[in-house]
Amino acid sequence: MADEVQTPESDDDGTRRREFLYLATLGVGAVGAAAFAWPIIDSMNPAADVLALSSIEVDLSPIQEGQSVTVKWRGKPVFIRRRTSDEIAAARAVKAGDLVDPQPDEERVQQPEWLILVGVCTHLGCIPLGQKSGEPTGDFGGWFCPCHGSHYDTSGRIRKGPAPKNLDVPNYVFLDDSTVRIG
């Protein structure tokens, strides 16, 4: 850029000063353009109203032992299952080392009775079956994803099929014995 403005009589010092001025101006302009890119990118992030809905409170009192409910959280289904003692026992009998994604059941629940999972298959995002009575629950008594045949056990862990990981456990806290806040 500086070459074209150089004239025979210009001294080296002046040239270097101008060279610096051009680069500095270009740099400051580039910083401004980059700063303007941020609001544009950030506008696509979740908006305030979307974030405000990102936690929900669920009343657990109507759920009987052995029943499941599905609630919507961040646009996805969350499976809440009140497990029977048999199911808990089955989940805890498995050795963690035998699993595709090793994780003991104790780490996946806060209270053994209540299993709370994001109901999205970790393979390609389908919703596994097994919430309603009569639906297939797979070979391990938990959930079965019809898309590509992934089987989950009574702790929501992947046991068979293409899915690489266990069903996600969302963040949740028990506000009292019968209310849980997810998110």
Place this chain on the structure above:
Amino acid sequence: MRMKVLVIAAAFLAGISSAQASGEKIELPQIDWSWKGPFSGFDKAQLQRGLQVYTEVCATCHSLGLVAYRDLADLGYGEEEIKAYAGNYEVQDGPDDEGEMYTRPAIPSDRFVAPFPNENAARASNNGAYPPDLSLMVKARKDGTNYLYAMMIGYADEAPEDIQLMEGMNYHKYFAGHQIAMPQPLSDGVVEYTDGTEATLDQQAKDVTAFLAWAAEPELEERKSLGIKVLLFLFVLFVMAVAVKKAVWRDIKH
């Protein structure tokens, strides 16, 4: 030539801004609002008092449908306070498992609950007049802040003799046509401020105007503070660009 153009352009812009008024010219009282300057923002204590006036007086008839309870964090309220405030209102939700709609207490993510379920219900309760939503009132009127303030203080006990008030209407100094369906909403001591401020008519009118100015432009403070930075940046860049231009052109005779 340049000066001439600037003068004409300035006159033109001035012409546009004064062009909207029509009919009788009503002079609104001009208040020196705290958030009007380029560096200034809202007074949180005043916004909280304004919310109290809105809640206890305006909300009986006027909705504020574009504002959510969670937005009250801007006024300096904490999560629990907002939850408690929202919990005072019932919203319809549903359907439940039996297919019935039900009501539940509002939560922070809900928008302000309207006093009437729909416009017809609002008209039916207000002699046929529709109390408009207040979310954008400050932006939806010319000189909106002073207008709102004037609406609060402009009632007179007796209409001038040349004005024939219609049934159920009230005389108002500043309202277009001087007849307004809304009865005087505020007078001295209508609310009792929790912060001990004396609740004169003037004070309440200013506070609720401030609150509604915030409701219309919740981005105002962020906008101005970012604006100062942007203008400073552009000023620096301008000085540099002028220096570059001079350096580039210094040997060209033109």
Place this chain on the structure above:
Amino acid sequence: MATKTEFNNPVVRWVDERLPVFTYLDHEYNQFPMPKNLNYWWNFGALASVVLVLMIVTGIMLAMQYTAHVSMAFESVERIMRDVNYGWLLRYIHMNGASMFFIVVYIHVFRGLYFGSYKAPRELLWMLGVVIILLMMATAFLGYVLPWGQMSFWGATVITNLFSAIPFVGDWIVTWLWGGFSVDNPTLNRFFALHYLMPFILFAVVGLHVVAVHITGSNNPTGVDVQSPRDTVSFHPYFTAKDSVGLVLFLFVFAAFVFFAPNYFGEPDNYIKANPLQTPPHIVPEWYFLPFYAILRAVPDNFIGAWMGFTLINAKLAGVIAMFGATIVLFFLPWLDTSKVRSARYRPVYKWFFWVFLADCLLLGYIGSQPAEGAFIWIGRAATAYYFAHFLIVFPVLGWFETPKPLPTSISEPVLKENS
């Protein structure tokens, strides 16, 4: 391409040998010879293209958040203002950007009028510019409807109703435009689709406009053709530097409005949701349409163009024709102006008429903002009459009667004289 540019970077060279985009850029934006006497009024073309890009970028982001449905459009715009991250910034840039676009383009046009940039060989360049203005107007009108406020709705109603003035098929056309029997959801939906489409057409025509100016080269304040390399400097760095000065100054003004007076150009009524049962007491278009609005209303109500007992046109149609004619007449300007001299610097009489015309346009703008009553009606009619007389009488006649000042023999001549 006359000569190929040699590039050192092997990737650039590989691409350039197969598709000479880099050679093109080098020729058109690096080496391109520009008259060296261009003043700052020549910044505005570059400014306009920057605004166009800004409008497209912010517009695409807004479209991701906007809902084109009558029951949700107004609320979705307010959601952008309140909940979307920096939504208020994008929306205020887009909203004020429309005004900035027109300010910049109107200055660009008046610069062309003053210095005779429309004359041979730049007729087609000028006509493409008129197409750009028409597309901008259509795009701005469509976009103004989208927030679905009171002015959006009633503006759409009034403007679409203009088409009912067309004889025989007018009512059918209006129903067709609406997709119903009033401005309603189908109208809003198609306006959104068209508002998204138009800027890209606009962009393409701007591309042609730029190609055309690179064929003829820029006009310059003397209006005298470039004669030797002595008269020119390369586009880069001379005009990149000069345009940057204007650009940053312009962005400063733009930002001042966006951050500190974002609703200055707007109408308070548009913050009231559209109500098909109630028209606002005083509806006015956005400021950039005001001169045209004044021309539309200038035709007397009792105007009847009758010929042998047939009613050819009524007042409404005549108003519509006048309004569109005000822009269409610009297409013919290169041939209406009979003077051989381009720049008003050497046209002592035209110079005065130029300022009269500018004042006339501003006056029309003022009249357009006022209610059509009393003296305003007559001033509006006189200003409209002058508007057309300026093109149809002043331009052709001046060329025959005016004695131009002696032209410099070259662009460099006045400079050399001053400096010697």
